[in-house]
Amino acid sequence: MTGPRMWGLVAEFESPDALLAAAHRVREAGYRRIDACVPFPVEGLTEALGFRPTWLPLLVLTGALLGAAGGFFMQWYAMGVWYPLNVGGRPLNSWPMFIPITFELAVLVGGLTAALGMLALNRLPMPYHPLFNVPRFARATQDRFFLAIDARDARFERGATAELLHGLGAAEVSEVAR
Amino acid sequence: MTTATAPPSGPPPVIGAPHTYTSVTDKIAGIVLTQRTGRGWLFGFMLGLALLGLLALAVTMLLYLGIGIWGVNVPVAWGFAITNFVWWIGIGHAGTLISAILLLLRQEWRQSINRFAEAMTIFAVMCAGLFPILHLGRPQFFYWLTPYPNTMSLWPQFRSPLVWDVFAVSTYFTISLMFWYVGLIPDLATLRDRSQSRIGRVAYGVFALGWRGSARHWQRYEIAYLLLAGLATPLVVSVHTVVSFDFSVAQLPGWHSTIFPPYFVAGAIFSGFAMVIVLAIPLRAAYGLQDLITERHLQNMAKILLVTGLIVAYGYFMEGFMAWYSGNRFERYVQLNRIVGPYGPAYLGCLLCNVALPQLLWLQRVRRSAVALFVVAVFVNIGMWLERFVIVVESLHRDFLPSSWGMYYPTVWDWATLFGSFGIFLTFFFLFIRFIPMISIAEMRMLLEEERGEAAA
Known part of the structure; x- marks a missing residue:
């Protein structure tokens, strides 16, 4: 692969419901290094992504x-x-x-x-994160719902993963440069 | 769905116009990022700066000439400074009540007013904190109130309510600031991502700490926010309780009373909600926020004003009743002196503003009218200031021995410091509404999502 190494893929959804459904499906497909970026806490998302409760x-x-x-x-x-x-x-x-x-x-x-x-x-402050390289990602703090899959995930395969995300109704799937 | 089909008698909706995630974001962020600075804002900010100048002058004179420029002297050593302190800190209480207690009670209507109410808390506590320090006489030694290792090998007197106050108020300020800032982080990230200028992106970016809305972050964020609310709830009750201990632990007639803690807390919430109303009504008109701060908010706040006002009225009544019932001639004299003594007009004014006028809120017409509500709230603020003046001055000026009686007359510097403290408040508040979203955008999106969920159900 030429150019910058890839951090992973990010898919954009238009509604929290679409994101929730996609999160469930991606986890069912065996992906574990997944995260969602959303403009407000979506109910049920933590469970859909399989996060453990926090020690806080x-x-x-x-x-x-x-x-x-x-x-x-x-x-x-x-x-x-x-x-x-x-x-x-x-x-x-x-x-x-x-x-x-x-x-x-x-x-x-x-x-x-x-x-x-x-x-x-949360490891904040964290001024840089690869996801910020995606121009459309600016809407994660506004009105769009993103699902990100880390390239280090065991199941990650550039073409197949992108296809899976497309199939889940993502409005757009972008590659995230490191 | 309540918005479309609610009968006219039902409560008005929390969000007025049909909004989407995009439109609430555009609207609230737009006020900060794209709207031009209005004349009204400039006027308000200039007024704030002018008053701040007055405060600077008054404080400079105070530091240069000493506390004698105020009207305080024995027997009335507390005067305006403590009156203003109690008044300002009371105002702060509504912000915490809205942000913490109403959050725990799942009152969703709080979400469009909590941000600026919390800002109000912080600025009010800043104003409040100024007065005891200025009042020390030698303000440069204020740090003697804190426990720190020192060559004199001394500690503060931890058994004194005045030291409790230092801990209560500084904790209150710190926790309010934390609560406010944690609530701000997602919105600062929104502004960072929307800002068209490099300065804006960097400035908001620094304070947004790299927030990207990660679900993992939200998970901890929500827990932290809830825990902060849980901690702030008993805190806010404790702060005015401790403030009331400053009085009620003393043996002075008129101060030595067990009703003080609950009555102070109710009074604080009463005056604080009045201040929220005073701020919210012009703000929503100036920035066209009637669809986010709706009639429902005003009506709910009016109801809280009425309820807390009744508790305060009960406090006044019980003070009088206990003075009579106790059979203590000093207590009886204090109560009588309140009404017919030299400070009688202050007490009667307090009764008029805090007990009589709020009864208008029983009328739905008054609760529904922004103008009427605004007027009542302004009078409540004045009345609550008078209440504190009566508590502080009236009890001090005539205690047990007539030979030690005296009068307190505020000087021009007393008034200058009082009005000057509005300079701090207004300056910060106008900076806040110009540079920080005055309504929590993230929480408005949550509110939309909840309404959508209810509509689907």
């Missing part, structure tokens, strides 16, 4: 618990150990007074984990 909720829970534990520890340590101040014999570990900050830090760390963890797991 567990990460966020861990973050929130760490935030709470760290927040409480900080207050308990500062008020009870580092600089104990006896005010009228009140207990140094006045835990009810530590709850608001404990809660705020749980939310803060949990929320930051949710936002930054999502970006990290």
Whole structure:
């Protein structure tokens, strides 16, 4: 093959339903390195593409618990150990007074984990991706639905895969340069 | 399908005109990318800049001459600064309520107003954050409020509601910003892909972080968005609760009350929705968005305004009732002093704006009229400011001992700082509507898809 090496193929669909049907068929045909690019989350697409559930909720829970534990520890340590101040014999570990900050830090760390963890797991920021080489792909963030098959897929075969995508009602199938 | 066949008595549709994915994208992105800068925008932006200049002047004077240029003194040491702080932060609450709580409650109509309501939250919290810092007297030491390793080996007093406030407000700002930005990423990618200019492509491209709408990304994105909403929901309730602790933990008559947390949260949502209405009505008229921010949105917001207004009215009533029922003469005096004391007009004005006027919203004619709704909302905003003024000043100026009574008169610099804070808000808000899609395009496409699904079913 001359020219730039191929990253894979991308097929353009006009409706989410067409994309969903195509995703099912492509997976049934045995393809595994597939992804879809859509302007909004299409219901059922994750299942159609066979993605596993994400670890993100567990990460966020861990973050929130760490935030709470760290927040409480900080207050308990500062008020009870580092600089104990006896005010009228009140207990140094006045835990009810530590709850608001404990809660705020749980939310803060949990929320930051949710936002930054999502970006990290998605490998964003990612300024370049081969799909951006396809001019029509600009509509993936607007009004068209794309199904991409990676050339490294075991079943990938330039002609046959393109034909399969055409057969699924793709409006256009483009080769993606690397 | 509800759009075509709904009887006239049913609720108006969430999306007015027949839209497609392409047309909503064109319409909303077009406002930012292709529409020419209008005169109205320029006027608003200039007004914002002028007020910002006023704020710069007021703050410079404050830093140069000190806090004595304000009317605050013992016994009223809190004055306008804390009134404005509570008012601004309350306004922010509606943005989070719309974006987080209504998302969890699956209120789909929220999707066309959440973006600018969240922007409003962020800018309002920025305005709010300014006041306690200016009010410190020595604002350069504001970082003493945060726990950091220091040579004095000291910590902030973690048992103080004022320190809780620092944590609550900074967490609130951070989480609101994250929530807003995460929601923006797909739209920034849309703008990147549509922009005709190189500057636009690069600028939007940098902030879009290379988003390409991958289904794998959407999967994590949706979870992250939902979790952020789940975290923001208790957060928003906690913020005004903690703000109310600033008052209710003190022993001052008029402050020391257990009704403060719920009453503050309701008041915050009340004033915030009023502000959303004040912003939404001119915006939809100026940019022709009546098909996306429909009558349904205005009516729903009017209903929320009515409900939260009634909760606030209940709060006022219970304050009075408990003052009488407690048999505490100081509490009774504070309540009486509210009505007939020197600040009586402020309290009566607050009752008029927050309790009497919102009752007009029972009438469908008022809920349906954009102009009437706008007027009621403006008065609610004024009324809520007066409420905070009454809470802050009226309780402080006459406490237990008549020998320690005093009066507070705002100076020209108090007013300049209050109006100047609108400079921050307006400047940022006008920049926002010029450069960022004010309605979430991705969520509008989802809404279309849902409506299509309902139509097929």
